[in-house]
Amino acid sequence: MTDTKEYIIDQAYKLFLTKSYEAVSISDISNAIGLTKGALYHHFLTKEELFKAVIDKYLMSISLTDIREDVTFSGIHRTEHRLC
Numbered sequence: 001m002t003d004t005k006e007y008i009i010d011q012a013y014k015l016f017l018t019k020s021y022e023a024v025s026i027s028d029i030s031n032a033i034g035l036t037k038g039a040l041y042h043h044f045l046t047k048e049e050l051f052k053a054v055i056d057k058y059l060m061s062i063s064l065t066d067i068r069e070d071v072t073f074s075g076i077h078r079t080e081h082r083l084c
Contacts (some may be wrong), residue, residue, distance in 0.1 A: 005043045005053075008033055013054045021051055 011032045015024045026047055030037045044050040 002043075004035075008035075008040065008043055008050065009053050009057055012050050013058060016051065016054060021047075 008029070012024070012029050015028055015032055019028075024047070026037055026040065029047070029050070030040050033040065040050075044053065
């Protein structure tokens with residue numbers, strides 16, 4: 001993944017934390033990253049695609065942290081960990 005794409009995901013994550021998905025517009029994201037909407041659409045075809053990338057990155061991070069804590073703190077190694 002490119003640095004620009006990672007930067008977009010990170011900035012969008014911050015926006016989605018402060019507002020709901022519906023409340024964040026493409027213009028909001030474009031302004032936050034300092035790129036045009038066209039440049040944003042070059043990396044992500046839709047806001048939904050960007051949101052899925054944010055979820056994939058940050059839920060994977062949370063999931064890996066939970067698994068490490070299971071192994072480290074409880075001595076239990078789980079091969080599967082569900083968040084629901």
